[in-house]
Amino acid sequence: MLECNKNCLFFNQDQNDGFEKWIVQLLGPVLLGEKPAEIVSFPKKDNLELRRIKDIFSKCNKVSYKEFVAFNGCKKILFYNSKLLDSTLLDLRNLVFLKKLGYGEEYSLDNYLGHLINKMEEDSIPHEIGVFLGYPLKDVIGFMGHPSLKLTKINGWNVYGDSRLSDEKYIKFNNAKQQIRRMLEKSSPEMIVQSA
Template sequence: MSINCNKNCCENKLNSPYIKKILEILGPVILGSKPAEILNISGEMNLKKNKLNEIESFFDKCSKINYKIINTYDGGIRVLFINKKSMSRVFTNKKCINFLKFLGYPSDYDMETYINVLINKLHSPNFPNEIGIFLGYPLKDVLGFMGYGKNELYTTRVWKIYGDPSISYEVCNSFLKDRAIMKEMINNNSISELRSVI
């Protein structure tokens, strides 16, 4: 898979252990199997600021993924990374859109609006469990986790899987595969070679 970022955003921070860790986690988002990932920024305030500075420096002009910094009600910081091309594939599923409408999202679907509604909910004390849809988890698993539908808990892998696990395993395996690919790329490629992918 060829992903080109022709910006100079990626070179300066490549040797940062923190950015390398983030890149591995974001492998499925960067490579397109996963529409989004949310990360908590941990540590005391100066450490959080340093981490955010590294994220901004590395990803600010990257053309393949966007990010949103979210300040939570309790002083926490989260970063939502989004691959809009992959996200648009999620919302070709009308059942996902209908469920989000049921939860109060606007009746006229617009991806940017739906992402903004999710971000607003992430500021509040009530964590929006429907985020699983935005993270690319199968709808049946999101519904089961939220107490909707008739599927029983089958197992827990990266997330809780409800009902028939076959589609869940397929999705999970694609995420894990892309993460492994990104880890190998980080370990085995030069800065210029990685820049052509990220």
């Protein structure tokens, strides 16, 4: 990976097929229904790769996406599994938490996604994105600085308090990526995305 001057990460664009495989493997947990969402950054000049990825995912029934330009000028795509993200956000603890952060009293997936993206376009990546990405709420709250939650370890994300739930999630996310990696040995990225 390389880092662009606007603090966004992207894959080396000289490896076209490798780029598509990398994206599909990264999104494996979303494709396989283990993770509600994932966010990917693209450099401003990488329009060809961006179009290719959007073309591949436009044929996917399970994963939707929203493209936007973040506050720092990086193009980003939020890929999400609508069904899983909806159930994640409707979890009562997550819903109460998000409402306290200014998300609408009347829940709708589109409105909550719109509110999140608006924050990322105008200001910064808000801490609550962790809820959308499927991280345990305790880890999101701990990352925000809640004094009763101490950093336990870093395992894909910052884990606070009892690590068992976080470890279970991490294992599921990682297993999905490994499953997609094995599938990529036999099928093209397009075929995997279309069959999801």
